[in-house]
Amino acid sequence: MKILPNRIKLLVFAALLLTTVFCFGNHSKPQKDTVKTSIISFRIKLKSNEKIRIMPAFLKFNKHLAYSFTLDDGYRSAYLTSFPLLNGGKISGPMVDEWKSDQGGDGTNSKGLFYSDGVGNKIPFKLGLAINGGAIGDFSAYRGHLSWAEVKEMYNSGWDILNHGLHHATKHGTNFLTEVTGNTTSIQQNLGFTMSQFVVPGGESDPGYHLEYEKDALANGSFSVASYVGAGPVIKVKDKVNLDKMVYSRVFVQSSKDTIGFKTMDRYLTTFDSVAKLPDPIWYNAYTHGVGNGNLWSLSMRFTDFKYYMTSIANKYGSKGDDSLWMAPWQEVYEYIWLRDRIKINYVQKGKEAEVTIELPEIPPTFRYRAISLAIDTPAKFETESKSPDVTISDDGKNKHKLINLQFK
Known part of the structure; x- marks a missing residue:
């Protein structure tokens, strides 16, 4: 008789346990994935x-060649000259x-180098900066290095701005994860945004160190990584591009010891011309370090070479x-292609009017x-x-209508 209450307690406890398991089971049941679209x-x-046909342009502004040029290491010549x-x-x-190196230029006034957006507006050439937050400081x-x-x-x-590691560390004993995440934090604190692309720093290192950087960068917020080997430097964009955890390589453009004429730059320009003449739309990627009067660390472009190189490209392929x-940094081109390959376009034409509907995917916050x-x-x-406040539209419908x-927004 005395054990009956204990049995009742046991039954109640069992019932509560089953109820708890059931409830947690319901809450932890995987939900069907939902994608926020607009x-x-x-x-x-x-x-x-006349009939109309609409499709996403292979590249922004319907250009044939996207050129992404990056200045690595955050040297002041980027601001002073380029x-x-x-x-x-x-x-x-x-x-x-x-360091007793001349990071200045020729002291002239530049009107800028431009391409157009295809609808009558000129846009200046833009580059990417791969910087180390640990080297950036107050102005002096x-x-x-650059100031904030x-x-x-x-x-x-x-x-x-591309992540290049907090201290440009490459030697034995480097904490690659801290280099990646520490630089992300530095830029967030000082500039207020989160970087989404990584560039492996070069230098004295152990074999295979770049693989560690690639792994840690891709696992901690970077969508792609510039490294020693990978896609490119010439990337075809006519068809869907596999951007998932992309690792890519770049052309290194640098001045030679010869300071007479522009023979070295002409060789780089000949390569550029061959890429520009490819029949399908192309994304081309290159980099250097300093762009001042001195060939910094013998890994840079002297300003005279840089000016000649960029001006030659602008005169031939820019608005002139x-x-x-399309002269745009890596991140801008990457994000355009990412969106291009994910949007869904529908349109219905009735006589002289066409109703166009575009379904946008959820775009990453960074x-x-x-x-x-x-x-x-x-x-x-x-x-x-358009009556939508969420989009700004421009077109060339009155001239080329293409x-x-x-x-x-």
């Missing part, structure tokens, strides 16, 4: 009943840094030439760019109309 719609009004040359402004005169007249204010100004002008070039260009095939002139650019 819909953008607009109208195309044609001047005639930024004003490309963006327009006063190029620094000679500036001898803490003789600093060898200089990096911020270039970033605000459309240059992209055939305007086939993405900086949210834009797409549409290649239009119609002999008819047209204009676009392009619509969409900027999503």
